[in-house]
Amino acid sequence: MNKLAQETSPYLLQHKDNPVDWFPWGDEALNKAQTEDKPIILSIGYSSCHWCHVMEHECFEDFEVAEIMNHYFVCIKLDREERPDIDAIYMDALQNMGLRGGWPLNVFLMPDTKPFYGGTYFPKKNWINLLLSVVNSFKTQREKLQESADGFARSLNIKDSEKYFFGQEIQEIAFSGDEINQILNKIQESYDTIDGGMKRSPKFPMPTIWKMLLDAIAYFPNEKHINQLKLTIERIILGGIFDHISGGWCRYSTDDKWKIPHFEKMLYDNGQLLSLTARANLYFKENIGFKQLTDWALSSTVAWLEHEMSSAVGGFFAALDADSEGEEGKYYVWEEKEIKEALAEKSDYFIQTYKVTAQGNWEENKNILHLENYPENFPTLVESHKILKNKLLNRVRPGLDNKILCGWNALVLNGLVETLRFTDVVFPIDIVKNGFEFFENNFMVKHGDLLRLKHQAGHKDNLAFLEDYSSTIAAFINYYQYCFEEKYLNYSLQLTDYLIDNFYDDSENLFYFTDKNAEKLIARKKEIFDNVIPSSNSMMAHNLNLLGRIFEKESFLEISETMFKKVKPLLIQDPQWLSNWVALGMYFSAQKHDIVVVGPDYKNILKELQKARFLPNAIFFGTNQTSNLPAFEGRLLNDNQTRIYICIDKTCLLPLTNLNEAIEILKQ
Structure with missing residues (x-):
């Protein structure tokens, strides 16, 4: 067991039993590199990364590889989701070397942490050859390596205004046609x-x-x-x-x-795709088929977040792995006979619609479920989905990355809020309330x-x-x-x-x-x-x-x-x-809308107004009590009547008391 055993990151803990003497990023490892004058291997990945798992199995679990790494290097493992700042620096460095980026990201550093070479995934033989080549260069061409590392470090510190030629004087902020x-x-x-x-x-x-x-x-x-x-x-x-x-x-x-x-599921993708789908659901709301399809995607994703990605202490987990039982996608794919057994008389329609076959469309006669078009009898499929979902309870779930990350949780909450604001999809509001608390x-x-x-x-x-x-x-x-x-x-x-x-x-x-x-x-x-x-x-x-x-x-x-x-x-x-x-x-x-509703029924009215038309440049304000927000100045009349104020580009229309009139104005 190496130094990663004391960490909490699932990705680092996956490597705690490797024969490689891994250290987490920190003073102990960095001081060791300086004291022993050894180059550093910085290996960066994340828990749901398939090729990170492959390289671990082929290289970092191998005693021959570990012996070379431990003898000649200080070896550091980093979870890119915990430290995106470090990941970004060394990913930029790799690309500045003219090499292709990705994960796992393996970078060789001088003892002062300046990079001189790197790459992504390496099979065992290639990795050993690279290790020995770096060891030889560090011994025989130390000055050249340091010069190269200093150069890459300088390139990382070039100002963005110089790098991307910022600074041209732009007078007009709005786009022309x-x-x-x-x-x-x-x-x-x-x-x-x-x-x-x-x-x-x-x-x-x-x-x-x-x-x-x-x-x-x-x-x-x-x-x-x-x-x-x-x-x-x-x-x-x-x-x-x-x-x-x-x-x-x-x-x-x-x-x-x-x-x-690629079967891994990331929290940040799902938060943003909830938001996109909710907005599109409102924009295309007159298209019944599209609305039904997006309603289903939104409601099933919210249910997945609630039941599979929610922590008992609050917040949402970071990711689900692509692999289970050592196989990519095993949890998600189906044999034809499994579907027939599970769905019985309902299986014919399901198999025909999803084009499931005995040969499969994936490895080992398995089927990945996808549709070519929106089916006419979609509710029947949804009932079958529920039956198959219960069958998943008997399968080994993919690995869960239980980190609760601030920014990713915010993206999911944003998507959940926009689902509430823009669609008719119903789900327990406590998911959102608890998330913000x-x-x-x-x-x-x-x-x-x-x-x-x-x-x-x-x-x-x-x-x-x-x-x-x-x-x-x-x-x-x-x-x-x-x-x-x-x-x-x-x-x-x-x-x-x-x-x-x-x-x-x-x-x-x-x-x-x-x-x-x-x-x-x-x-x-x-x-x-x-x-x-x-x-x-x-x-x-x-x-x-x-x-x-x-x-x-x-x-x-x-x-x-x-x-x-x-x-x-x-x-x-x-x-x-x-x-x-x-x-x-x-x-x-574009036009800027400020929509202000004041009075006892402000919440219900704002709920309807936000679903009247997709207005991405609108801000909605509402209250029935004293407020210091500028939008409410002079508008709190305390006469028990609800008024609607619509302002377009800082020009306000006369206040309205009729919801339908306000909706018609927004639709224009």
Whole structure:
């Protein structure tokens, strides 16, 4: 048993019995490297990573490999989900070396933690050859290695304004019509118009891109983009990437048709896909088939979160592994005979609809369940899903990563809140209430700062990252527009003030990923490009824009606009990887709605107004009591009548008392 036995991360604990003398990242390992003058192997992964498991089995469980690693190196294992700051630094370093990134990420460092070489997955023979080559180079070419490592460390510290040519003077913050067309046409070049998503394999859902597109067509309708959005959402629900039996989306599809998933399920994907699907459910609400399909996906995913991903102490777990009993996907796939036995007389329709065969569409005559089209008799299938779900109780479940991560929990709460705000899907509100109470009691600490994670065993007090703050602030703003408790807006304000004091770089008008009080590493990075999770800077620019509007704080609006101006020239060239910035630009370019309801029936009226039309640039306010929010100034009349105020671009219509009149105005 090595030093990882005292850790709480499921990923690190998976390696505690390896013959490799693993250390967690920390002073003990780093001091050992300096004292013994040994290079460091930094091996980074996460618990649900299939190829991390493969490399562990082939290399790190092997005594021959372990002997070489232990003799010549200080070996450090890192959970990238606990320390995304370290992961980002060394992933950038690998890419600066001209090498392909991914996980497992294995990087060789000098004793001072500067990187000089690395890679991802290596089979045993290749890994041994690489180890011996590095050992030889460290002995015979030490100066060259150090020179190379120093160079990579310098490259990691190049300012983003120099790296991406920021700083051009942009006067106009709103997109012109030509710029909108240019952005959407650029994205359209990659459309897979047959199977949805983008033309690539493997296929990731990339909800940020499709949320941006939905925001864009809400204000600038275009039939091609509307059709592509609808097709994409349908395919990622009908395809095998969605778990038709238990609910929830897998991380990505290994093929280009969404049929064959990589079976791991990540919390952050499901939170964002809930949000995207809920928004699309409202936008396409007149399409009965689409609404039924998305209602089913939303309700089954919420049930999966409630029953499989919820902690007894509160909060949501991080991930489910792709593997069970040593096989990828074993928990999720079916033999034809199993379905016949379970469903009896209902099996014929199910087998015909899902095209289940004795030969299977997966390994060892197994079938991955996916649909080609929305079936006519869908309720019959749903009843069969319930029967098969009970059969899963007899199977060995995939490994659970029980980390409770601040930012990922915020993404899920955001998705749950938007499901409540925008759809008719019904689920226990306590899931959401308890989630936000858990935040208040566990992640929020004094002075406005946050913690990154809570384990089942209790707190591990490492400071949160910009990703955590940005996601949390967004969730609080969203939740206010459902519960209308102003404390959540005040929390957002408190956290934002802390960020500006401790994360903001006013020389580049962007936020660092790490707190100025955090551990000092070889670089302090800023996250700009959107990926499977929107970049923390783009999320924060959105938050500042919203909070600036809510509290009428010009300083917040100025920071948001300045951040956007920095990135605007870049996003017009490469909108796919800056799609959340594009969404912000759409907000700057579209009408802004402020909808204020005051009086005894404000909650019921706001519930209806939010479902009247998809208005992504609207902020909804409501109260029946005294408030300091600027939106309520002069509007609290205490006459027991409920009034509706609709303001468009800071011009307010006369107050209304009739809900239907207000709905008709919003639909115009």
